[in-house]
Amino acid sequence: MKRILSMIAVLFSTMIIAQTTVTGTVADENNNPIPGANVVVDSMNGTVADFDGNFSISVDQLPPFTVTVSSVGFDTVTLNVTSSNLNFNVTLTESQNLLDEIVISASRIAERLFESPVTIEKFDYQDIAQSTGPDFYSSLEGLKGVQINSGGLFLQQVNTRGFSTVYNNGFVQLVDGMNNEAPGLGFSAGNLLGIHELDIQSVELMPGAASALYGANATKGILFMNSKNPFDFQGVSATYRHGITSQEVAGENDYYDFAFRAANKFSDKFAAKITVSYQQGEDWHAADYRDINSLRGRYIEGVPGFKDPRNFPDYDGVNVYGDIAPLGAFAMTD
Template identity: 40%
Template sequence: MKHFFCFSVSLLLFLPIIATQVYAQTKILGIITDKSTGIPISSVTILIPATAEGTFTDDQGKFVLTTSHQLPVNLVISAIGYSSDTIVINKSNAALQITLSPSEVLGREIVVAASRVPESILKSPVSIEHIGLQTIRQTPASSYYDIIGNIKGVNMITSGLLFSTPTTRGFAGSGNTGMNQFVDGMDNQSPGLNFSVSNVIGISILDIDNMELLPGASSALYGAGGTNGTLLMTSKDPFQYQGLSALVKGGVMHVSDPEHGATPYQEYA
């Protein structure tokens, strides 16, 4: 009886503490879309001011934020290319429907190709062409790698569906040994060829975050292979883009080639 009484007293003492911890965890969820188009926005930052609590939206614009602060709380919402907004959350039962208005971002891009440290593109000591995630998604092309051919000063030689060679100075040809291509800081050239075979062993469209092209000589920062330019390809941050994504493509190649014949084209990611 004595042991039962001690156990009951201990349980009554710890129950308020457990209840307080459970009550302190508040879950806020919702979806963020473009105000003008209604399209979900990915990689939007959601933060609670003066705290370390925050999260990001996924590819469908959805987010889930768990906070230990009691409601109401303020949420600061920001994304590149959109005007920041602050909203007050009074309850966490219903899913939030948040819209952001597009804004001009000329000169606000952050690049690393010029000096290998993050800096504003306007403060860059050399000319840099930056291709963001929104541009990659909106460009109609069989491969996002083909976007490089639309940049000023770039000559693109296409030798096949999966083999395109960019160059920014000098003579263009199939296979450019004078242009560096780095994927997350690692040289992407094929062993034995001494040049990168397009994006065959690069990043898939699901994982690409941005590309930076440094036209002209860049050997001082990226080695002797950069006499015709350097291309930096950066993958997505797993902390910003959480969850699972899959991609399946199918098609037909060599439709009008009588010697080779039509063959299926498949891509999985």
């Protein structure tokens, strides 16, 4: 009987020794409590801070181990638990990724994303890294209310109000605050003139007429493309993509996309960066010479078989520029 009691006592003491309790308080940088902050040890053990930011968690695990403290809008903090009955005073700092400052048209001043009075769609460098499109510009179609009009590999336009073509008048695109409207065209050239995704920090889209405060030519929307700051994103990085484009007329052709970026902070007041990118690809070939007026073919009364539509005076080809062409004006080969 004494042996059985001794074994029970040993097991009970072992269970008591394995119990580790961690307590603490979670507050922000202004020492205001953060109620509801998540305090997690692993997938099976966790708790939340109360209204005053206090928390207490007990786990059947011996130190050392780590405890993760997180809350929406704040950076995650990891605590190292080296002994039992430790008390932590945790200070969470506001997350720069979730609450980044942007310029919005409602006031044209810097405001936090969650405080913006107008709709803002944001696409940061983490979303770009996880996107599945051929480039970040085509991946913008995943944003709410966005369609991409494609005029080729290197000419894509953002459509935010349901009516637009690749000649996207009324939509403004700013690169680091500068309008990249193509001279002489009167509209931005989409991904033809912009930043390579290797140097993109975030893309912010404001659809609709709220963007009109940026000017009369911003009635459909405005796109902010912000590049990576060399103070915050230093080092050397490179990316390479290779693929194949295929079309019945053009055939199969190689596609190359290469970019190189180098940035360095020389002092607290001076930093520099350089970005070089190169893209090459064979676009689709415009070889549809059917007549828009008669897509099924044209014929001459009394003459059997269809005739070459390019010999008719009112010929208007699908892939021929111009309106009405005179007889014999075209000498094309299929």
